[in-house]
Amino acid sequence: MAVSFHLPILRGLGGFQSDWLRSDIPAGLSIAAVGLPSAIAYPAIAGLPPETGIYASIVAPIAYALFGPSRLLVVGPDAATMTVLAAAMGVVVSSMPAGAPVDRVAIAAALALGVGCFCFAARLLRLGVLASFLSRPILVGFFAGVSLSILVGQINRFTGVRIESDGLLAPIAEILRKSASIHWPSLLFGLAMFCLLWIVKATQSRIPGPVLVVVISCLLSAIFDFQGRGIAVIGDIPRGLPSISFPSILQMPLDKIALGSAAVFLVSFGAGIVAARSFGARTGEEVDANQELIGLGAANIAPGLFGSFPISVSDSRTAINLSVGGRSQAAGLVSAATLIAALVFLHSALRILPIPALAAILATAAIGLIDVHELKRIWQISRMEFVFALIAMWGAISFGVLNGVVVAIVATLIYLLRKTMFPHDALLGRIPGRDGFYDMRRFPDATGIQGTAICRIQGSVLFYNADYVRTRLRDIARNLTPDTRHFVLDAGAIVHLDSTGAAALDAVQAALQEQGVVFCVAELNAEAKALLQRAGVVDRIGVTSFFDDKEDAIRSFRLQEV
DSSP states (O other): OOOOOOOOOGGGGGOGGGHHHHHHHHHHHHHHHHHHHHHHHHHGGGGGOOOHHHHHHHHHHHHHHHSOOOOSSEEEHHHHEEEEEHHHOOOOOOOTTTTTOOOOHHHOOOOOHHHHHHHHHHHHHTTTGGGGTSHHHHHHHHHHHHHHHHHTTHHHHHHHHOOOOOHHHHHHHHHHHGGGGHHHHHHHHHHHHHHHHHOOOOOHSOOOHHHHHHHHHHHHHHHHHHHHHHGGGGOOOOSSOOOOOOGGGGSHHHHHHHHHHHHHHHHHHHHHHHHHHHHHHHHHHHHHHHHHHHHHHHHHHHHHBBOOOOOOOOHHHHHHHHHOOOOTTTHHHHHHHHHHHHHHHHHHHHHBBBBHHHHHHHHHHHTTTTTHHHHHHHHHHHHHHHHHHHHHHHHHSSOOOOHHHHHHHHHHHHHHHHHHHHOOOEEEEETOOOSSSETTOOOTTTBBTTTTEEEEEEOOBBBHHHHHHHHHHHHHHSSSTOOOOEEEOOOOTTOOBBBHHHHHHHHHHHHHTTTTEEEEEEEEHHHHHHHHHTTTTTHHHHHEEEEEEEHHHHHHHHHOOO
């Protein structure tokens, strides 16, 4: 089968009209204003210099504007993606030879290229469905765990104390032991900025909290010489524009780069498509996960070529774009141009930005990842899904973020298996005066058909649940009334059947034959019937015992009685 691969070039600018600039320019300026603080702060999660975040916020939106299919989505640095990136980088660094030079920027760039390649490969294989692989409850739980990891990671930035332990509780215990070394001016200033962010959020100020924190922090830092008073600042940021450079991937452990890229890809793409569909539901814009793979692939390749790191769909920037009224990807281009201007003209102001202010921004963003409302909603809807959300959260906290991705994937597989291992079954009957067949447990008025039992199996019969289905059908058969002559399996809801499932149905037929009951199958799809034919089960059941629908089976039995 031929694989189609259509590049959505300039689709995000399709039908562009000059009067759209009245909306796109303000939207782009707003995106840049909101994005600049996070662009400076988020790289710290992975131990990268702040300019890498600015570079990513410049080149990624440009690449997405060229190749992305959406008019309104905005890409950029993302706290959850940065946390997974930090874990992936840690694995790469730890596997490098002792004494070998470690270039964290080059490693991050290599991982960005890897994520882009995974995006393109997934598009070629039409694996956009991977976006749904991590279920919403598991993503909510995983991000809650990630948020706690980010919060713990800000202890050293708030306090000025070097924290060497990892995990959740160990860093807290370490800072308690080192409490005498806390730089209290840094801690108090960071907490003040943290409180300011929440006040701005609570009052629904038109000025975004991170923008206000950056402006106030830079002003106070300049007036009171924070650096001279021992409060750490971010330091020099290169004035120039990013330049193309290809990381020396061959000098890195390629297996760790590939595995790290896969982990970042799965989380960033999964979360990105969830966000994209959420915004698409508001605007009526259709989200094609396979086409988004191209846009996100290009938006990750670009940072990889310009010395930066992987990105994803940015919730905050997209929300700002929609609230201001952006009409096309021109807003993203305006945002990129604004950040270029900031990089060139605001260099001196940005270099004195206090590190505790960045910690406050990161801590606030981390808390924003804990979706308490959604966790409550999951609890109300399904206790089982809530348990899996907690498992994903526990995995990210207890085993580290990268291993937490594996735990989340395993939890997803277990959840899927759990949902399909025990297919629902029901004995069907008729309700006087009404057409069709009804579950006799749900409808007390439904009564069985004289001499015939009809049992419905809702779900595929495969190797991992075939024994359960066989046991259930045989248990039902043992409790049939003595006058039962026909047992009809309603297979309309059996989508897939494998060889183990075929053997299970063969065993049911043999057990019924011993009871003197004829086993029949109704509404089985052609593919499953062909498999039973190849397994010889059709011959043992009898070709005449297969019916297109249940009504045909009932009519046939009545004719046999005449």
